[in-house]
Amino acid sequence: MSAGEGAAAGWSGDTLPPATAEARLWRPAIAVLAYGLPLAFIVVPLVAFLAYSFFSVEGGQMRFDLTLLNYRRFFTDEIFLPVFWRTGLLCLEVAALAIGFGYPVAYLLTTLEGRKRYVLAILLVIPLLMSYVIKIYAIRSILGGNGFLNKALLAIGLIDQPLTFFVFNLNAVLLALTALLIPFAILPIFLSLERIPRSLLDASADLGASGAQTFARVILPLSLPGVVAAATFVFVLAIGDFLTPQMVGGNSGFTFGRIIYSQFGTAFNWPFGAALSVILAAVVMAVIAFGALFGGRRSKSP
Amino acid sequence: MSTDGTLLELKSISKSFGAVEVLRRVNLAVRDGEFMTVLGPSGSGKTTILRMIGGFAAPSSGDILLDARSILGMPINRRPFNTVFQDYALFPHMTVAQNVGYGLTVRGVPRAEVRRQVAEAIELVQLGELAGRLPAQLSGGQRQRVALARAMICQPRLILLDEPLAALDVELRKQMRLFLKNIQREIKTTFLFVTHDQEEAIAMADRICVINYGRILQLGTPHEVYYRPNSEFVARFFGDNNLIEGRLVDGDGAKRRIETPIGTLVCAIDGQPDVASAENGRRAFAVIRPESVAFNRANAAENTATGIIAAVSFGGATTVTEVRIDGADHALGMRVMTPSRVEGAALAPGERVSLAWSAAECRLVLA
Numbered sequence: 001m002s003a004g005e006g007a008a009a010g011w012s013g014d015t016l017p018p019a020t021a022e023a024r025l026w027r028p029a030i031a032v033l034a035y036g037l038p039l040a041f042i043v044v045p046l047v048a049f050l051a052y053s054f055f056s057v058e059g060g061q062m063r064f065d066l067t068l069l070n071y072r073r074f075f076t077d078e079i080f081l082p083v084f085w086r087t088g089l090l091c092l093e094v095a096a097l098a099i100g101f102g103y104p105v106a107y108l109l110t111t112l113e114g115r116k117r118y119v120l121a122i123l124l125v126i127p128l129l130m131s132y133v134i135k136i137y138a139i140r141s142i143l144g145g146n147g148f149l150n151k152a153l154l155a156i157g158l159i160d161q162p163l164t165f166f167v168f169n170l171n172a173v174l175l176a177l178t179a180l181l182i183p184f185a186i187l188p189i190f191l192s193l194e195r196i197p198r199s200l201l202d203a204s205a206d207l208g209a210s211g212a213q214t215f216a217r218v219i220l221p222l223s224l225p226g227v228v229a230a231a232t233f234v235f236v237l238a239i240g241d242f243l244t245p246q247m248v249g250g251n252s253g254f255t256f257g258r259i260i261y262s263q264f265g266t267a268f269n270w271p272f273g274a275a276l277s278v279i280l281a282a283v284v285m286a287v288i289a290f291g292a293l294f295g296g297r298r299s300k301s302p
Numbered sequence: 303m304s305t306d307g308t309l310l311e312l313k314s315i316s317k318s319f320g321a322v323e324v325l326r327r328v329n330l331a332v333r334d335g336e337f338m339t340v341l342g343p344s345g346s347g348k349t350t351i352l353r354m355i356g357g358f359a360a361p362s363s364g365d366i367l368l369d370a371r372s373i374l375g376m377p378i379n380r381r382p383f384n385t386v387f388q389d390y391a392l393f394p395h396m397t398v399a400q401n402v403g404y405g406l407t408v409r410g411v412p413r414a415e416v417r418r419q420v421a422e423a424i425e426l427v428q429l430g431e432l433a434g435r436l437p438a439q440l441s442g443g444q445r446q447r448v449a450l451a452r453a454m455i456c457q458p459r460l461i462l463l464d465e466p467l468a469a470l471d472v473e474l475r476k477q478m479r480l481f482l483k484n485i486q487r488e489i490k491t492t493f494l495f496v497t498h499d500q501e502e503a504i505a506m507a508d509r510i511c512v513i514n515y516g517r518i519l520q521l522g523t524p525h526e527v528y529y530r531p532n533s534e535f536v537a538r539f540f541g542d543n544n545l546i547e548g549r550l551v552d553g554d555g556a557k558r559r560i561e562t563p564i565g566t567l568v569c570a571i572d573g574q575p576d577v578a579s580a581e582n583g584r585r586a587f588a589v590i591r592p593e594s595v596a597f598n599r600a601n602a603a604e605n606t607a608t609g610i611i612a613a614v615s616f617g618g619a620t621t622v623t624e625v626r627i628d629g630a631d632h633a634l635g636m637r638v639m640t641p642s643r644v645e646g647a648a649l650a651p652g653e654r655v656s657l658a659w660s661a662a663e664c665r666l667v668l669a
Contacts, residue, residue, distance in 0.1 A: 203391035205378040207405035
């Protein structure tokens with residue numbers, strides 16, 4: 001058998017079939033497009049940003065001598081690191097909440113069949129098609145001091161004063177981000193649940209496991225790559241968001257994204273904003289790499 | 303166990319998926335300790351039988367009895383049966399040892415005891431040094447043995463095997479046949495083995511149950527099913543039988559004659575009341591195994607034919623010769639299988655030969 005395999009490998013090799021003259025002509029053009037477009041639209045702006053982060057602004061004028069001043073300011077100023085840290089924690093909480101709510105929904109979705117599954121899937125995807133701003137306004141109208149949530153709680157008599165702990169503060173940001181990002185948690189978890197062969201569940205039951213045991217010992221461990229992917233997605237999207245904290249965060253809901261935004265807006269300090277963006281991008285890439293490492297190792301076995 | 307040795311009994315089981323009837327009033331009794339093979343082409347309903355016994359599907363009507371008591375209401379995880387799945391269904395995130403011990407672990411058996419029994423089971427399937435590997439690091443044959451060890455470890459009353467050898471290559475499949483048979487003898491557990499491969503069935507089974515279109519066509523030992531098919535389907539399914547169509551004529555209860563394009567043949571009737579009592583003129587097939595036909599010995603047997611050799615194919619131990627029979631209005635061929643000899647084929651294409659076979663080796667099945 002091994003001899004046969006060796007022979008087969010030697011025969012197939014890794015060369016492509018000979019190209020026709022026409023295809024050979026087109027190949028360089030396609031290669032230029034394939035590598036050129038991402039280069040022009042992604043790599044060049046990123047490099048430009050990286051370069052900006054080493055410049056500085058003095059009296060409203062850009063100075064183009066290279067300096068590490070912006071990075072030093074981030075690490076020494078007593079405002080930025082705590083906000084950065086708090087924002088990271090907030091986004092971890094968002095990821096945890098989104099998975100906590102998203103996992104049961106994704107699981108329900110895998111158990112449904114036919115039309116019911118289709119309808120639920122559509123319901124989950126529809127929010128992704130709507131404008132982000134509209135969704136935030138919708139959430140504001142729910143969470144505000146006179147919002148739907150407070151009014152409802154007052155109406156059924158659970159409270160006699162409007163609650164304030166979720167009105168225009170960090171909690172509001174947490175809830176809003178969670179609500180907005182749940183679809184991004186559900187989809188990867190659903191995909192990983194969907195990939196678990198039915199026969200494994202049959203085998204587990206066949207060997208005497210109860211439904212709960214099958215879930216704990218087979219389904220949950222095998223869906224972990226999806227959970228990791230979901231956590232990565234939600235965390236990365238949440239940490240880069242400045243619009244949501246801006247609109248539902250009020251004064252106390254200050255996040256790192258808002259700081260960056262203000263550097264490009266009111267503060268008009270592009271180099272410092274660029275430096276903060278580079279730091280954020282480094283964290284995001286680290287998180288993605290960590291997620292890929294963990295999720296990838298888990299899903300390698302078939 | 304009931305007194306007649308029946309472990310499991312299917313009573314008039316039917317199963318429909320929508321308008322499609324997959325099984326029709328199937329009756330089958332599995333004896334305690336036997337190796338029973340359910341043999342049929344794909345789509346015959348054989349896997350459905352297995353799934354209903356395992357508890358993965360419920361019959362539309364009928365009953366399944368274990369020790370003469372119905373188990374229809376018993377959930378999968380309480381049935382004392384374990385399955386070796388077609389794709390093995392090994393848990394990819396667990397090691398060989400964890401896979402094998404799964405059944406014990408979920409039953410809450412103490413860890414030390416699990417370890418002891420797992421070591422024993424892994425030893426039995428000869429996977430000792432692989433206990434710490436993940437399924438992805440195993441070959442097909444090794445996965446197969448893990449699946450078997452996992453199914454055996456809870457000492458089920460019955461092990462269900464769903465085409466477990468289908469994914470293996472030919473050589474390995476032959477080894478695994480022997481291996482499975484030996485294991486079954488060693489652990490003295492009843493095996494219900496589903497396959498579409500008649501060679502596999504013959505090689506392993508104590509009894510074969512041939513099924514097609516959701517009906518059991520024949521149940522018997524491999525020898526019976528091989529040499530005494532009771533229907534056209536079974537006769538064709540077992541390899542290279544010669545089937546010659548004709549019309550039944552007179553008989554004497556022990557033998558009956560059939561008029562065919564190659565002449566009137568005399569065939570033995572052996573436990574076939576349907577053939578014995580069929581009216582004259584009824585369409586039927588004479589079934590002749592290729593290894594039962596002898597060359598050029600015309601006076602020794604009841605049935606003879608002459609023809610021209612169309613092809614000779616050397617197949618190692620045996621040589622198959624195709625003979626175009628004289629007298630047939632269309633080119634009717636017969637396959638003759640003879641042991642190969644060092645001197646090579648004494649016969650060559652184009653040569654004229656006579657064929658002979660006895661009545662005992664010519665069987666009738668109704669068309």
